[in-house]
Amino acid sequence: MPLRALDTTAERPWPVRLLSSKIAEYVARMAPVWIEGQVVQLNRRPGAGVAFLTLRDTDVDMSLPVSLKVGVLAASGAAVEEGARVVVHAKPEFWTKRGSLQMQADAVRAVGVGELLARIEHLKGVLAAEGLFDARRKVPLPFLPRVVGLVCGRESKAEHDVVVNARARWPQVEFEIREVAVQGVGAVAQVSAAIAELDADPRVEVIVVARGGGAVEDLLPFSNEALVRAAAACRTPLVSAIGHETDCPLLDLVADYRASTPTDAAKHVVPDVGEERARLTQARSRMRGALVHRLTREQHGLDALRSRPVLAAPVRLVETREQDVHRLRDGARRALEQAVVRAGADTARLAAQVRALSPAATLARGYAVVQRADGAVVRDPQDVTQGEDLRVRVAHGEIHAAVTSGD
Template sequence: MSSQVVIPPDLPQLAAQTSADRPWPLALLSNKISEYVNRMSPLWVEGEVLQYTPRASSRVQFFTLRDLSEQVSVNCKAWTNVVPDEFSEGSRVILRVKPDYWVGNGSLSLQVAEVRFAGVGDLLARLEALRKKLAEEGLFRQELKKTLPFLPRKIGLICGSNAKAKDDVIVNAQARWPEVDFVIREVKVQGSASPAQVTAALAELDAMTEVDVIVIARGGGSVEDLMPFSDEGLVRAVVAAHTPVVTAIGHEGDRPIIDDAADYRASTPTDAAKRIVPEVAEEKRVLSEGLRRGRLAIDRRLSLAQSELETMMTRPVLANPQSFVEFREEDLGRHRERLTELMERRIDTDSSTLDAVRRHLRSLSPQSVLDRGYSVLRTKDGVVRDSSTLEVGDRVEALLASGRLGLDVMAIRSGDDSE
């Protein structure tokens, strides 16, 4: 461990005290970072081994450690006697390390003191935790699954280079339908680079409008070998794809998380081939049987229709169609006569009622009172009902049964006068 860095008195003693006018030299900052890193205690860290090439004659081994989920990596170095023989790229390891900061180029590395491999149990536990998390997000819901096409125009195939899984899919698919057409993307199906390559190939095939279904195939392997197909980014890419995705990863017992996200999970590459294309011989047999049954059904239907037609031709209405018209004509005549009778009766009844109402209204009319010899006196203020409302000399108008009279009041008598 290096000694504490002494800051010259003419410089700010703390980083927070620096300014544009009083900056620290870069070497001073680098030394301060080194001092801080060197004070860190040794610790355990977990990750995946990348870029490791064993050096048999070297006392020190170098490799890169990458985070299991994030795009974060750091250089590591270890004494050769610390690194196990089975240590290799793609290994999941737990390391006891001491951070080390190199002042000269400002690089951070880890000095490895002990190496332990992450057990399969730990890997499975992490897989199940991730599977549960994605399931709770709803990424594996059945309603998200897309229907596979009956006969795809082109099949996208993502597989390893010259892999047996590739041959299994192509050979079995062509055996079932010789005209089947593939668009093949060969990628790494093992190791840290696999998820990114598979995801890129998936995106490329998904963008091709002529590709109707995509198959991701790989042969069997250990839990560690199949880990790339449980990568969270790849799983989300499968769910987001617009083209139906079929997975054929490993064997029947293998189940990486990508299987839960796929629209169809095939137990083997051969099973995938059987699922994505129909059997041409079987389809021809089904078509022939359907054609035979269709002809029989049509013959039966025609025979039944002919029999029904002959039966209908024997009915009187078809033997003599005019009789049906004559019968309806008689019914129409009777209905017309009945309707005429009812209308005349209704008119007579309503006419009598109307005359009675008219007579009643006439009896209530003021004109009938005038016709009996009475008259109505009016002034400009209205009808005269009381003599006390008039004065001698007032002008009044008398309404008669026929005509009107203009009168002057000569005398007034109250209603209780005897004369």
């Protein structure tokens, strides 16, 4: 028979007993370990002095069976019930007869509320450092969503509060409701899946995660890291309406809006039709008043302009200017006539002076001008010789003469 698993073949296989014993030997060498989880099943058998429980991981769908003595359970000093979070000290055991693995616990300890809150506070710091709570990541809620996604418990009061109050405010709003576990073992997985499903629906414009409050232990799923990251990855605006003021779940911090109660969420996801109609009426009244005021002001301005003389009698300005033109034209005509008269008088005076001083006037008084043949004027008898022809010019013509003698 082969000594190692690698040496086995179809012709030389290991029997089941050998493989089971080897697995049991390997598991037996494993050291005891402290494990934390949530109790999802608990079965006590006082007659046999044994208790069996299933320990489930709070973040993923994985679980382990655990067996322990009833005395160990009683010695824990805390009420270990289904849904409780516990820490157990156990060693794995492999049962060769049925080929199953089981944890054998020798100590169990309940995780207290204070410790859970401390862990939530630490997780809060880690997520805040990553920026998951940053206000810049948050998006505004739509004014009037056509379809609202609602994640709530089955037949819960929270569902009633959201739906009834939202439809009372806006009757036409539609809901896509996903009823899931909002506490206990399956809460994280179911709420996360519902958020992802509604986020993938293009008709859903806002998602509300609602629960009507509860004890700190009941609200632990809403501070679970997996659920918080699923909410942070949601692209659709998310409203957290857990309805618990004392202890703020981490979902409130990552959501785009935190509502104090499911009723408060309904008031914020849809507007009130009565209020909106009142706002429209008020806005319409304001617009009408503003328009009337503007028209009245413009009409007063037009009336003021029309009352001015230039607009009341527009031809009056032209008539005034026409009179000015006539007056200036008459003045120009008179000034021109006076200038012409003065110029005529000056011309007559100058003509008289010219006539009085002209040679012709001298000749008219009986004087004559004696010129030689070459036109030179004779001023001295010595300028001519005997027998020379002269020309004598008088007022009305010329006389030809000859020199007969000279003195």
